Amino acid sequence: RADEARVLASEISAIATASGATGATRTFRAIESLGKLAMSYTAELDLNNPPSAPEVVRRTFEALGATYVKLGQFVASAPSVFPKEYVDEFQKCLDETPVTxxxxxxxxxxxxxxxxxxxxxxxxxxxxxxxxxxxxxxxxxxxxxxxxxxxxxxxPDVEDALTADLSFILVVSKVLQFLNPELARTSLVDIVGDIRASMLEEVxxxxxxxxxxxxxxxxxxxQLTSLAKxxxxxxxxxxxxxxxxxxLKGVPLTDLDAIRGVSDSPEETLVNALNVWFGSVLACESFHADVHAGNLLVCDDGKIGFIDFGIVGRVSGSTWGAIQTFFQSAASRDYQKMALALITMGAADDAVDVDKFARDLRKVYEAIDAIEPAITVQEDGMSGAVTVDQQEVAQLATELIRVGDENGVKFPREFGLLLKQILYFDRYVTLLAPELEVMSDDRIEFMDAVAVDVQPRRLA
Missing domain, CATH: 3.30.200 (Phosphorylase Kinase; domain 1)
Incomplete structure (x- = not known):
């Protein structure tokens, strides 16, 4: 342990030196904010409905500023890594900073x-x-x-603040793992390191x-430039x-009335969006991992406009084959094969009960099928828009990953990102093409690519 302590001290010294005066200032402010929130939380414990631990952590992150808000959003986007109650709570994490x-x-x-x-x-x-x-x-x-x-x-100054804050968080994780070696089994430092690298990319x-x-x-x-851009x-x-x-001038994929103004067939527009996005999962270096309505437009020329590529996912080689099997078995609702694919995709315990896992998957999918997005109909009764609840989508993804966790299967973060986007498209189908069977419709060309075992261009 003495050697480990010396290595830890050296790492902390290097991080502190790299952070400089900004790091010291940010660390002091973080400690000060934590102290104030601890006092506030203590006072609220006397109330009839004291806040939960996840709520306290979320409020703390919001008070600490930009880095911690982004960290909270990372937690919300990674149900395969963090506990369900924290993922759910951090859906509320507000990225509402003052205008510069x-x-x-x-x-x-x-x-x-x-x-x-x-x-x-x-x-x-x-x-x-x-x-x-x-x-x-x-x-x-x-x-x-x-x-x-x-x-x-x-x-201005966001990069310095982000670097300093993330360095502080990395130091804390290293100290915690040193004090409690059991945390090494959770890969705490590795997770924080991945978060740090991902967030620094955003600046x-x-x-x-x-x-x-x-x-x-x-x-x-x-040759998809005629469909999307x-x-x-x-x-x-x-x-x-x-x-x-x-x-890019366009309308959200959730505004049915506006889409009819630029497209003769909203259903065909959605099919194009599905083909383009799923194709990018299979054949692009990375896939767009934030396809909520604000980032997916139907442009004036009828093309699908993809904007805001700050969050992307990458499917590793080890995950690729399992995703193929998962898509194929999802099309026929073969829950046994779906379970086996997910076990292959994740880090599984030695003794996973495949039959139980399949039964649990069936329950989740039946719950997903039963949910109807809120559709707002205009006064003329002829047009409408769908409200795609981002928190609901995240909760559905979390539920599937929770089922995996309960059955001894841990998924990579990339799968959580992929799953959320698929659930977004599922909501869009409800409005634009309620009769569309995504996994079996001949127009959905990505299924052909899956069937013939097309390999991705990147290797990981």
Whole structure:
């Protein structure tokens, strides 16, 4: 243990040195906030309905700021890693940070592009389209060609704060694992390390630009550019903290009335979206892992527009074959084969009761089939929109993964991401094509690819 302690001390020293003054300041603020919230929680214990531990942790994260909000959202997106009660609670984690003043955003753009904002943009709206903990987005018009674009800008000091906060969290996890060696069996430090790497990618917009490029290449290679598109990235005006990309004008995939204005067949539009997205899972370097209604548009030209590639998933080679079997058995509701595929996909105990696992899977799928999304009908009675509850989708994914956990099967995070997107599409089918049988319809071409054992382009 003495040798382990020396190694730990050395690692902590290296992390502290790398974090510098920013790390010390952020750590002090974190401890101060934790103290205040501990006092508040103690006071609330006297109430009739004291808050649960997950609620206290979620509120603590929100109070600690951007890094911890992103960490909370990571927890919410990883039901295969974290306990169900925490995943459910962190669905409520609010990424509602104050808007950064445009004068600061302007300075960031000019500093990073090395030129005046007037040399690049004819107009730029000082009121943001969106503002989150890491970045802010503004509409603009390029000076050259008068092109409509959006400008995504990483907020000042976010990277330093994120690095410092995540270093603090990594130190805490290492100390906890040292003090309680049993935690090593949960891979706590490895999980925190993965979270750290994933979150630091979000402050480097070159990563998102690369994800967009990979998706665009996939569309070109598979001749799907007539069906879908991603925003064009103006690389001459983009770098680590600033990304200028094409503004895609369209309507959400959940607005049936608006879709009818740009598409003769909403059902065919959905089939196209399914083929494109599932195809990317099979044949792209990464798949879009956040296809909620705000990120999936039906554009004015009828194409499906995929936007916001900040969150992507990658299917490893070890998971690939199991996913194929899972899709095939899901089509016929062969729960026994589904169970075997999921066991192959996850890290399973030696003695998994396959029959019980299959019965539990049947219950989950029957519950999914029984849920009807809320459909809002307009006054004319002829149009409507579906409300896809993101929390509900996450809870369904969590339930399936909980069943796996109860049966001794732990899934990789990538499967949780994949499952959530499939559940989103299941909700879209309810509105746009209620009679569509996704796993057996001849128009769903990805099933042909699964049947002939097409291999993905990437190897992991």
């Amino acid at each position: 003043d445009f004068s600061i955003i302007k300075r960031t753009i000019e500093r990073d592009l090395g030129r005046s904002i007037d040399e690049v943009f004819a107009t730029i709206d000082p009121v943001p389209l969106a503002s989150a903990s890491v970045a802010q987005v503004h509409r603009a018009t390029l000076l050259a060609g008068n092109k409509d674009v959006v400008v995504k800008v990483v907020k 480097d917009l070159r990563k998102e630009a690369a994800n967009i490029d990979a998706f665009t290449r996939y569309l070109e290679d598979t 991603a925003p064009y990235v103006y690389k001459q005006f983009s770098n680590k903290r600033v990304m200028v990309m094409e503004y």
